[in-house]
């Protein structure tokens with residue numbers, strides 16, 4: 721069994737061919753960067769400029785306060801904004817099938833926003849503005865059954881039937897997420913989502929890192945065990961046309977074979 725990744729296989733196969741390089745393009749530093757010490761409202765327009773053509777129809781399923789759109793002229797895109805606060809759950813959307821060029825999804829991203837009672841939600845009491853911006857109170861108990869970090873993943877997965885229904889075959893799915901430590905365990909949400917969505921036919925085409933400018937406050941620190949997160953991600957997925965599937969990662973099956981001993985390399 722040949723376990724070389726497709727890219728590598730191609731490189732090896734091409735190695736014997738004479739190469740002729742053409743120096744096209746211009747030297748510039750004016751490029752879109754992957755990491756930003758900035759706000760969502762500054763990063764999101766750059767992401768859209770790179771990945772979503774002007775004039776496209778974009779459905780933002782968790783519009784919230786519309787922070788992402790603050791620096792985008794309303795004439796640039798046909799924005800279809802929805803949110804539970806506007807009476808529209810992401811699990812049942814009014815859009816026609818295959819009618820959307822890009823979907824934007826920024827659900828409550830940490831387990832503390834999926835508690836069963838309002839009093840136990842993260843950001844209760846004096847931080848209610850945080851809760852107001854990031855969660856929708858405790859209504860998640862209706863749509864999310866699991867607990868702790870699994871509740872976060874369940875929320876991200878629960879939107880997929882609707883995303884697959886409304887998105888055009890080559891459409892973009894833009895996902896905001898943040899890693900978290902849950903029950904003293906490191907949970908790399910962005911990695912989990914990349915694997916999960918790839919499994920569902922979405923190629924992770926790009927990743928932006930947004931770094932907070934202000935320092936996070938820790939109210940009751942006993943002993944620090946993990947670096948405190950001060951960054952989040954925008955992931956840009958491209959829906960794959962099943963006829964032209966980008967086989968950029970056969971790593972999952974490669975690993976499965978390797979560790980199940982099928983190829984004699986295991987152990």
Ligand SMILES: C[S@@+](CC[C@H](N)C(=O)[O-])C[C@H]1O[C@@H](n2cnc3c(N)ncnc32)[C@H](O)[C@@H]1O
Nearest residue numbers: 782784785786787788804809810826828854856
């Ligand atoms: C992190 S905030 C989104 C912030 C938003 N991107 C902005 O720019 O202001 C999460 C949003 O998800 C919404 N939400 C939570 N559960 C939902 C659900 N089941 N369906 C639709 N929206 C939901 C919340 O009301 C909240 O506005």
